[in-house]
Amino acid sequence: MKKKRPSLKDIADALNISTTTVSFVLNGKGEEKKISKELIAKVEAHLKEINYKPNLVARSLRTGSTRVLVFMVEDISNSHFSKVGRIIEDISYKNDYRVLFCSTENDVKRTQDLIHLFHERQVDGFIIVPPPGIEKEISYLLENEVPVVLFDRKIPDLEADYVIINNFEGAKQSTQHLIDSGYKNIAFITIDLDQIQMHDREAGYIAALEESGFSPNILKIPYDTSNIPSSREKIKKFIEKNKDIDAIFFATNYLSQSGLKCIHQIDAKLINKLGIISFDDSNFFEMYSPTVSAFAQPVDEMANQLMKIMLSKLKNKEQGVPSKVVLDGTLVTRESSLKK
Amino acid sequence: MKKKRPSLKDIADALNISTTTVSFVLNGKGEEKKISKELIAKVEAHLKEINYKPNLVARSLRTGSTRVLVFMVEDISNSHFSKVGRIIEDISYKNDYRVLFCSTENDVKRTQDLIHLFHERQVDGFIIVPPPGIEKEISYLLENEVPVVLFDRKIPDLEADYVIINNFEGAKQSTQHLIDSGYKNIAFITIDLDQIQMHDREAGYIAALEESGFSPNILKIPYDTSNIPSSREKIKKFIEKNKDIDAIFFATNYLSQSGLKCIHQIDAKLINKLGIISFDDSNFFEMYSPTVSAFAQPVDEMANQLMKIMLSKLKNKEQGVPSKVVLDGTLVTRESSLKK
């Protein structure tokens, strides 16, 4: 049963009217264009009957807009990002945009490919968690007046809109919380990545310790191995070597998960002696035993701000001064950071 | 700096040649079309210089192909699906296709929207984990000769290609493993969903028990609440009520994760007394304490078969008899299913 997809023209021919009329009805402009009630009804009935689906590729070529946005994050399966994504999707939908999700894995090459892929396919806007080294592609988009909003981290020296949180304050508060709980020897396990949000978290950690007269103890793991055995080895060795540590502050939620596993491997009882807190929350933390404290980012607000900026850029092609939004997070205290 | 995106025509004009020539060079058909080396070099140099990006929307409209595939699964963040997705992406890339990922959440409405969204945008093929009730949309795609391959589950009475695993055998083997480990009172916790793969898993469980003369003990959780507190309550009550249970077989990896949390809440020591096995593996199971046994699906092979079928459908528009592939999984035994 060979069914050539029906086109607007086919419909017009079948009804003996012009494609213009069909197009107007299709786009709900019937009233506006003063097409008679009867004709509108007739066309709509026919559209329904043959279950007509317009060819949006043709429409996009004509209108110059795909009504598609792209949401590119480090890892869409990370609950922090997927929660933001979900809200973005809702807001977009209400504004007649669809959103495509993808993971950069913090890999420049992959991110470049994705940006080109979507830009060539004419998506209308990008919301991006930029991996290190992606400045050039972002600038390229900006020069071509493609709406771009960064989040989670900014790119220094780039005049782009962004929504981030105050990483320094968050890290400082988290560290302070451990200090307040009575921990005295707090280690910081982070990713060895030259990104501003990581630097800020480290600085916040150090600042809190210094105020209380404690000294920092930092382990940096290479990013590319953060999910595989070798990084776990590093964490394991670090913990075994530093017997005096009584608490650990992990710089990201996935580091915490790796770390928790290491701690368990070293000694099943160890987890109950150590104070633990994680930057970024995770569903997993509520399931773990003990439940894990975290510094949570304001997911709803981030998504709302992101879309507010994006929609305004989509509306006014002329872009004024970039919006630079810095939000505050919230400390979520659970069992892992109580004094043992 | 208003930069109108350059078109093929702009380039042709700039170089004083025709768009045909530029198009041929752009598509690497220069040699084939016997365009002189010098001209090819000149055009390529210019393309590079202005960093030309073709408008793929226009190309797609013209060629009728977007070279985009869609991979729709229940939840792309579930490691079972994301692993398959990763391989699919690799194979697609090598064949010059890009793939878009999305989650159906097993929701018909959402899946319908996604199918329409992508079909209207003319994607070239769909790889789908079909939620219950999606038959009509799948048939629609089939009738319109859009390549579709189902996986993880088939739709009874629908003549579609699919790649699934032998759920009955897998469940039977898993149950048998618990029996072999000495457990005598094995419960089965599953999702109350009228889907064939769930029925098969249940049947496999029952078959194994019957062969050994044990009797089944099944809890069915409504799907829509599987991730939220109420389902955990159900699991909790079930476990508390059935004190004699010495092992539990969870029908999916996310059920296992919920279940593990419940078990922990009831009694932190309980997990060490109960035998646990999960259908579908998860990264989480290696991290948990104890590590969790699982019946793992053959991820690589599934992805390869899926793409083999998809690529052949993409090549030969005429579709013959649907390919129906049923694979075997592997039992991965870890700490949780050893005799305690």
Added chain:
DNA sequence: CTGAAAGCGCTAACAT
């Protein structure tokens, strides 16, 4: 109130 027709950027059959 409705229709004719131009054109979005690209490809490829057909000319030359």
Added chain:
DNA sequence: ATGTTAGCGCTTTCAG
């Protein structure tokens, strides 16, 4: 060896 040109399916201006 390179150019001319007709569309792909749709929107929208302008005419009637």
